[in-house]
Every structure is written in C-alpha cells, then in structure tokens.
Amino acid sequence: MTGRTPIVAGNWKMNGLKASKGEIEAIISGLGTGPAPRAEALICPPATLVAGFAEIASSSALAIGAQDCHARVSGAHTGDISAQMLADAGASSIIVGHSERRADHGESNETVRAKAAAVLGERLTAIICVGETEAERKGGKTLEVVAGQLRGSLPEGANAANTVIAYEPVWAIGTGLTPTTGDVGEVHDMIRRELENLAGGEAAGMRILYGGSVKPSNAAELMAIDNVDGALVGGASLKADDFLAILSVYR
Numbered sequence: 001m002t003g004r005t006p007i008v009a010g011n012w013k014m015n016g017l018k019a020s021k022g023e024i025e026a027i028i029s030g031l032g033t034g035p036a037p038r039a040e041a042l043i044c045p046p047a048t049l050v051a052g053f054a055e056i057a058s059s060s061a062l063a064i065g066a067q068d069c070h071a072r073v074s075g076a077h078t079g080d081i082s083a084q085m086l087a088d089a090g091a092s093s094i095i096v097g098h099s100e101r102r103a104d105h106g107e108s109n110e111t112v113r114a115k116a117a118a119v120l121g122e123r124l125t126a127i128i129c130v131g132e133t134e135a136e137r138k139g140g141k142t143l144e145v146v147a148g149q150l151r152g153s154l155p156e157g158a159n160a161a162n163t164v165i166a167y168e169p170v171w172a173i174g175t176g177l178t179p180t181t182g183d184v185g186e187v188h189d190m191i192r193r194e195l196e197n198l199a200g201g202e203a204a205g206m207r208i209l210y211g212g213s214v215k216p217s218n219a220a221e222l223m224a225i226d227n228v229d230g231a232l233v234g235g236a237s238l239k240a241d242d243f244l245a246i247l248s249v250y251r
C-alpha cells in the first residue's frame with residue numbers, strides 16, 4: 001500500500017458539446033453503482049463545458065477539471081481563461097503543459113511552471129504533463145528529457161495535495177501504442193526520485209499518472225506498475241462505458 005489515492009482523469013481535449021452531458025450523467029450513475037472505486041474520478045472537458053458539467057456533478061463522486069489556463073489572474077489577454085475563472089466555474093483541477101499545448105502553442109517549461117503556479121494560487125490541483133517524443137525515445141534521451149521537464153515545470157509550493165504529475169510519452173498519445181511495462185516503470189521510478197530532490201518529503205505522496213493510449217483492455221496492466229498512481233485518458237474518456245471500465249481497475 002502506498003497511501004496514495006489513485007486518480008483516473010479524462011482529458012476530452014477539443015471534443016464535446018452541451019449534448020455530451022449524457023456521458024457525464026452516465027459516469028456519475030456508474031460511479032454510484034456497485035462498490036465505490038478506490039480512486040478519484042475526474043473529467044476535464046473543454047472550457048465551454050466546465051461550469052455546466054460542474055453543476056451536474058456537484059454532490060457526486062465525479063470531479064470536473066480543465067485542460068489549460070493563463071498564468072495571470074485577469075487582464076488584457078484576449079481569448080485566454082484564468083485559473084481563477086476556472087475555479088469560479090467549478091473546476092477542481094487544471095491540466096498544464098500537455099504535449100499538445102507544448103507543441104501547438106510553443107509552451108516552454110517556464111510557461112508551464114507559471115501556469116501551474118497560477119493553479120496552486122487558486123488552491124486547485126495542477127496536473128503537470130511531461131513526456132518524450134518518439135525521436136527522443138529512439139535517441140535514448142527519455143529519462144533526461146522527462147527529468148528536465150519536471151525540474152523546469154514544477155512550481156514553488158508544489159506538494160502532495162496540490163500537484164499531480166502525468167507522464168505521457170508523446171508517441172503513445174492517440175496512436176494505440178504504449179511503452180512496455182518496464183519502460184513505464186523506469187520513467188515513473190525516475191520521476192519519484194526526481195520529485196524527492198525537488199519537493200523532499202512531499203514526493204512520496206504525489207500521484208504520478210500514466211497517459212497515452214490507455215484503454216479498458218490495457219488499463220489493469222498499466223495501473224499495476226509501481227509508482228503508477230492512475231491514468232490520464234484521452235480518447236477512451238469520451239465514452240462513459242470505457243471511462244468506467246478503466247476506473248473499474250480500482251474497484
């Protein structure tokens with residue numbers, strides 16, 4: 001027993017309309033059926049749906065989060081959304097530094113660290129993503145790249161209650177490919193050691209999620225790896241049945 005409560009988090013990315021609320025209702029109803037999972041359940045829909053879903057999920061076991069935020073609280077930043085606004089909308093957690101943000105929006109470690117600090121400033125949970133590209137994996141640079149991202153992106157004040165790390169190899173996202181269990185374990189062990197250097201005694205309680213092509217068929221094997229404290233799920237989180245099937249690993 002690690003004492004860490006696992007998290008199964010769904011990242012809906014740029015998917016979902018108001019009509020998708022049926023999936024949220026189905027997840028809530030599934031969570032209330034059978035033995036309670038020994039894991040936290042979180043769905044991060046697009047920002048447009050955070051407030052509506054948070055209302056539907058209030059007083060349920062499902063938490064609602066967001067996928068990104070601006071580093072500042074307010075101001076002249078057209079089109080951006082602050083952590084304070086997402087907290088106000090009912091988000092409990094915010095993903096920062098997803099590889100799609102790092103690649104599509106040129107987000108550096110400094111940007112990610114500033115965003116994560118903004119999340120902590122609102123007393124929300126930051127889910128900080130790290131992960132190597134295919135070229136970096138093939139070049140034998142995985143541990144070095146992930147450690148560098150972690151050192152560069154972890155904000156001051158990160159602790160076991162307010163910070164979650166998500167290891168998502170870029171080449172495993174949306175491809176159906178996953179690293180071997182040995183490779184996942186090697187990276188998660190390194191992340192735990194690196195967190196010990198960065199956050200001292202808090203490291204033992206920090207959750208480290210695996211993400212990248214997690215599905216009902218591979219979840220049990222991936223979640224059984226040492227230092228894997230849950231999953232960050234993309235495609236398979238869009239369907240309540242698949243999300244619940246992944247969560248059922250922890251029933």
Ligand code: 13P
Nearest residue numbers: 011173174212213234235
């Ligand atoms: P997939 O589960 O679709 O591979 O996406 C993973 C991911 O990027 C979650 O943040």
